[in-house]
Amino acid sequence: MRSSFFSILSARVLLLLITVFCTSLLSAQEHQRSWESLFNEVMSMEDSESMSWQETYDILCELEEHPIDLNNATREDLEAIPFLTGQQVMDICEYLYKYAPMKTLGELAMIESLDYYQRELLRHFVILGEVEKRGFPSAKNIMKYGNHELVATAKIPTYKRKGDEDGYLGSPYKHSLKYTFNYGQYVKAGVLGSKDAGEPFFTKGNSLGYDFYSFYLQLRKMGRLKNLVVGRYKAKFGMGLVINNDFMLGKVASLQQLGNTPYNIRAHSSRMESNYLQGVAATVNVAKGLDATAFFSYRYIDATLNKDSTIATILDDGYHRTQTEMDKKNNSSITLGGLNLTYRRGGFHVGATGIYSHLSRDIKPNTSALYRKYYAAGNDLWNVSLNYGYVSHKLQFSGETATGDCGAMASLNTLSYRATGDIDILTLYRFYSKKYYSLYSESFSEGGRVQNESGFYIGANWHPSAKFRLMGYFDFAFFPWPKYQAVIASHAYDGFVQATYKFGAWNLLARYRIKIKERDNEDKTALINRSEHRGRVVVGYDGGLWTSSTQADVTYVSYKENDFGWMVSERLSLKPVRWLSLVGSIAYFKTDSYDARIYYYETGPLYTFNFPSFYGEGIRYSFFARADFSKKVMMIARVATTNYFDRNTIGSSYQMINHSSMTDVELQLRLKF
Numbered sequence: 001m002r003s004s005f006f007s008i009l010s011a012r013v014l015l016l017l018i019t020v021f022c023t024s025l026l027s028a029q030e031h032q033r034s035w036e037s038l039f040n041e042v043m044s045m046e047d048s049e050s051m052s053w054q055e056t057y058d059i060l061c062e063l064e065e066h067p068i069d070l071n072n073a074t075r076e077d078l079e080a081i082p083f084l085t086g087q088q089v090m091d092i093c094e095y096l097y098k099y100a101p102m103k104t105l106g107e108l109a110m111i112e113s114l115d116y117y118q119r120e121l122l123r124h125f126v127i128l129g130e131v132e133k134r135g136f137p138s139a140k141n142i143m144k145y146g147n148h149e150l151v152a153t154a155k156i157p158t159y160k161r162k163g164d165e166d167g168y169l170g171s172p173y174k175h176s177l178k179y180t181f182n183y184g185q186y187v188k189a190g191v192l193g194s195k196d197a198g199e200p201f202f203t204k205g206n207s208l209g210y211d212f213y214s215f216y217l218q219l220r221k222m223g224r225l226k227n228l229v230v231g232r233y234k235a236k237f238g239m240g241l242v243i244n245n246d247f248m249l250g251k252v253a254s255l256q257q258l259g260n261t262p263y264n265i266r267a268h269s270s271r272m273e274s275n276y277l278q279g280v281a282a283t284v285n286v287a288k289g290l291d292a293t294a295f296f297s298y299r300y301i302d303a304t305l306n307k308d309s310t311i312a313t314i315l316d317d318g319y320h321r322t323q324t325e326m327d328k329k330n331n332s333s334i335t336l337g338g339l340n341l342t343y344r345r346g347g348f349h350v351g352a353t354g355i356y357s358h359l360s361r362d363i364k365p366n367t368s369a370l371y372r373k374y375y376a377a378g379n380d381l382w383n384v385s386l387n388y389g390y391v392s393h394k395l396q397f398s399g400e401t402a403t404g405d406c407g408a409m410a411s412l413n414t415l416s417y418r419a420t421g422d423i424d425i426l427t428l429y430r431f432y433s434k435k436y437y438s439l440y441s442e443s444f445s446e447g448g449r450v451q452n453e454s455g456f457y458i459g460a461n462w463h464p465s466a467k468f469r470l471m472g473y474f475d476f477a478f479f480p481w482p483k484y485q486a487v488i489a490s491h492a493y494d495g496f497v498q499a500t501y502k503f504g505a506w507n508l509l510a511r512y513r514i515k516i517k518e519r520d521n522e523d524k525t526a527l528i529n530r531s532e533h534r535g536r537v538v539v540g541y542d543g544g545l546w547t548s549s550t551q552a553d554v555t556y557v558s559y560k561e562n563d564f565g566w567m568v569s570e571r572l573s574l575k576p577v578r579w580l581s582l583v584g585s586i587a588y589f590k591t592d593s594y595d596a597r598i599y600y601y602e603t604g605p606l607y608t609f610n611f612p613s614f615y616g617e618g619i620r621y622s623f624f625a626r627a628d629f630s631k632k633v634m635m636i637a638r639v640a641t642t643n644y645f646d647r648n649t650i651g652s653s654y655q656m657i658n659h660s661s662m663t664d665v666e667l668q669l670r671l672k673f
Contacts, residue, residue: 035064035124036603055234055246056082057609058270063125065149065606066182070126071101076226076264077185081125086391086398087418088113090347101131112421113393116466136222137186146183150671152176153605157197158663163654168198168321169205176210176271178607188218194271198321198654205326212318214276216267226291227283232268232276235295237340237353238387238400239412240443241450245275251444252496255426255459255473265293270607273318274301277336293340300330303361310364314439322654333360334439347391354384357439370482374406374451376437381405383438394418408435410450412443422464426473428457434481446477446492454478455492472497490518490527509538519559530559532595547573555596565591565615567598583624590617605636605668618644636668 059082068077073096078089091113096102105128108119154175164172176194181187193210200206216231236246246266265283268276281295302315311332320326335358342351359379365372385402399413410433416426430444434452441450444457459473475494482488498511513534518527533556540549548571555565569587576582583603591597597615603624604610614620622640629635641663644650650657 035060035121036601055270055272058607060125061607062269066147067125067127068185069129070096071129072132072185073126074185074221076220080264080266081122083118083121085113085416086389086396087393088118090391091393102128104128113418115463115469117469136219137183142183142187146181146187148673149178149180149182150673151178151180151606151668152670153178153608153668154666155197156665156667158665159657159659161198161651161654162656162658163198163321167654169323169326170195170198170200170203170321172197178269180269186220188267188269189216190267190269191215192269192271194273196319196321199319205320205329211320212271212273214268214270216269218267224285225282226285227265227281227293229265229267229281230279232278233265233281233295234268235265235277235281235338237293238351238385238402239398239414241400241402241410241412241441242353242383242385242404242438243338243355243440244442245277245440251457251459251473251475251494252471252498255461255471265295274316289345290341290343293342295336295338297336298333300333302328302330303332304328305331305361306364306366308364310362311359312364312366314363334358336440349387349389351387352385353387354382355438355440356380356382369484370487371484374435374437374481376406376439378405381439383441402436402438402441404436404438406433406435406437408433410436410441422462424461426457426459426461430455446475446494447479447483452479452481452483454480467502469500470498485519486527487520487524488527492517505542505544507540507542509536509540511536522560528559530557532557545575553598553600555591555598557593557595559595561593563592563596565589565593565596565598567600567614569600569620573603579628581624581626584622586619586621587614588619589614591615602640604638605666606670608666614642616644617646618642632672634670636666636670638666640664640666 059080063081068081070092073092075089075093078084078092084092088111091111095107095111099107105119105123105126108114108122114122152175154173157172160172161168174195174197176192178190178192180190192214193212195201195206195211199211201211202209214232216229216233218230218233219228220226222228234246236244246264265281276299277295277297278299279295279297281293283291283293286292302318303311304313304315305328306312314332315328320329336355338353338355340351340353342349357380359381362379363375363377365375365377367373367375381404383402383404385400387398387400389398390396394417396416397414399411401409401411403409410431412428412430414426414428416424418424428444431454432445432450432452436451438450443450445453446455447453455475455477457473457475459471461469461471463469473494473496475492477492477494479486479490479492483490493516494514496511496513498509501508515532517530519530520526521528533554535554536551538549538551541547551567551569551571553567553569555563557563567587567589569585571583571585574582574584585602587600589598591614594615597613599611599613600620602610602612602622620640620642622638624636624638626636627634641661642650643661645660648658648660650659650662
């Protein structure tokens, strides 16, 4: 009797497993590689802590949720996709002009400038709809057919920091709530509230609940009014020498984009608490080919003050966990006004940008350190620039030259050329005077600032087939004025090479990067080289139902001491049924110091970019699960643990954890209605 019961149970279990397996096979036929893995291959994320990657990740997350309709897309719509070059945008527009509407996304293969990886990546962010009549939709249709989305995210630590027990004003939980209303490419509105771990919630300085709120309304394609944003927004014009508080990718990505830096205004819908504008911005088509963008902003900022109540440093970390940090919150303000004029004809464009800023307090940096001598000072600042460019099927040129109340100049110019159908070459030259400054500038640089740098960059991208791609660059930079950790003029060199190869279900990536910077010696009497070598090899397999990635990283840093580090990791992704995605990863790392730290990308919740660094010795493992119960309900759960073998505490000061391991749990719920 008992044996019969177990036989029946075993048979039912076997039948269930067979059913699940068959369902999995059916769903696997529709499986697509995640855009994150494809983006990593196309853009080759650099080992950087730059917040620009968070901006780019947010843009792509939003595009995935609200894809662009190619059959109704404008040039500005396509330029909003970060990984497309100017030539690719032009080629897509020309194809649509001649052959629209597209019937299938397979037609992307007809656009020669798009290679295999870019076509596969693009599929995640575009759709094909019916061709619509030009004109802004009626309010009735907007309200009837608009999409509402609510995303709640929380990060829960299973440990206590020192500040959680004594020092921090709020709970150790990080959480946010984001509401978005969207109607195609025409209307976008939303509000977002967020708090970091340790910040108060509905108490102690945050009586309105969250520490940070962002609110916005964006209207597009309203006849001559091409774009209007009210609330908090981002702005970028030219090459970013005057104003760019949007995304700016680094040297590897610049090669992929062939120097293309699209500019626009867009709503600030991310949790980043700094580097945004607040007010109103509008782009109007004045005449054929001529657009004018006017923008105004007034916002409070955090600042460290001198004893005379002037500003020593403008803060951008957004932390208000302690009373000291809370006292700096919104203690100053900036008023900004600006105008951009851009004229386009054929492949040519030329534009002019001007901004004026007034601060409620004077900026007075501590110039006792030589590298701060030419930092921005005063409370009335202005900048103007001229930007220009040309795009054709083989040649792409763009640049910007700027000046301001500083009385100095900055200039950045790029030239890319498609030598053959397989080879792209990019050259870039920049000159940033030691006296030039703009509070809002962010652009291509080695030193991290649009100031005190000149340099030359050359790179090449060879993709002879869908299976193989080879790319590399060399960059030289000179800093004529002392920089941090360099008491006299210094140089820097940066070289990079990467190869990717796909054969069947397998793909292989190998890359090497060397960076050499001149730094102070022990006595600060001369400069010596600081050399940093980084290598990576990745072997991936795409089995449809499951994918795997085996990765090995190595780092060697030679400065005053020699530091070595390495990491081996494994990531496995599984989609057992259509509505469920699972990702597990494990990594072992060992480095001699923080200088030899290793960066590692991990899958995380929507709008959360996970690219942590690790040093010392330990093991990192994480588990990610996403369940799309329906088109309206999605849940994500993620657990990540780091176990250190070389320490009994983690972190320092208020961030110190009195343990050798730390585990974080992240939860996210998205509702569409």
